[in-house]
Amino acid sequence: MIHLKDLTLRRGERDILRGVDLHVEPGQHWVLLGRNGCGKTTVLEMITGYLFPTSGTVDVLGHRYGQVDVREVRKNIGYISPSLMEKFTLRDPVWEIVAGGAFAYLRIYEQLPEEIKERSILELERVGLAHTAEQPFGTLSQGERKKVLLARTMMSSPQLLILDEPCAGLDLYEREKFLDALAGFAGRELSMLYVTHHIEEIVPLFTHVALMADGRITAQGEKREVLTPRQLQEVYDLPIQVDWADHRPWIRVGGGK
Numbered sequence: 001m002i003h004l005k006d007l008t009l010r011r012g013e014r015d016i017l018r019g020v021d022l023h024v025e026p027g028q029h030w031v032l033l034g035r036n037g038c039g040k041t042t043v044l045e046m047i048t049g050y051l052f053p054t055s056g057t058v059d060v061l062g063h064r065y066g067q068v069d070v071r072e073v074r075k076n077i078g079y080i081s082p083s084l085m086e087k088f089t090l091r092d093p094v095w096e097i098v099a100g101g102a103f104a105y106l107r108i109y110e111q112l113p114e115e116i117k118e119r120s121i122l123e124l125e126r127v128g129l130a131h132t133a134e135q136p137f138g139t140l141s142q143g144e145r146k147k148v149l150l151a152r153t154m155m156s157s158p159q160l161l162i163l164d165e166p167c168a169g170l171d172l173y174e175r176e177k178f179l180d181a182l183a184g185f186a187g188r189e190l191s192m193l194y195v196t197h198h199i200e201e202i203v204p205l206f207t208h209v210a211l212m213a214d215g216r217i218t219a220q221g222e223k224r225e226v227l228t229p230r231q232l233q234e235v236y237d238l239p240i241q242v243d244w245a246d247h248r249p250w251i252r253v254g255g256g257k
């Protein structure tokens, strides 16, 4: 699904990635954690083919980047990035924003087939927002907008879903609703790679975790094996305790019990 081998990225005098290896198999759902600036978004941009490494190899969905038209591979990748939201016109009706996910462009200027509208409403239903279909996108809350983007991304039935801090700025309620909606898609034939700063967002749908520090992956594997106090301490340089409740990890900073 994703095989990154010994990726490096040098910009000027700076090594942004210093030998990143990551292996995501079909059906696995990964979370990538690490401090600000450690290189997480850079890794996502390489997987989506927007950035090329200085050295190393990127294989995504069976294609080696550099030997394939990345635009073709991208058709099977859903990418929800922080900048995506800004690309939409706030007065466009919600269903049209979702419908655009069936095509490779951002805005629709032609008359859309009724079948596409019906599918858009079906995807909106899956995230609990069918009732907003005719509303202008700009009238939705931040959490609802994120779910609309999720519905939009699912229009192309991606094999790989990449999410860069999708819950940033959401309140507790909106965050949980977004994660519920995401879990609703996890049963489909797709793998996810999810970047966050919030360990409690590692809900049961996620199976694996990779920890990143200073341009390297310091640990990767099944979540319970990776989310140990020792390995988290290495990444965050703080004493960290992890409690598991409701099949989710919860963090306490500090050494005490």
Ligand SMILES: Nc1ncnc2c1ncn2[C@@H]1O[C@H](COP(=O)(O)OP(=O)(O)OP(=O)(O)O)[C@@H](O)[C@H]1O
Binding pocket: 011, 014, 016, 034, 035, 036, 037, 038, 039, 040, 041, 042, 043
């Ligand atoms: N074009 C560039 N030239 C120089 N440095 C860059 C360039 N692009 C990114 N960087 C640096 O690379 C580092 C990694 O950036 P990246 O956005 O991947 O980090 P991140 O882990 O996603 O951070 P955050 O959690 O804050 O979003 C940062 O220190 C950033 O300043």
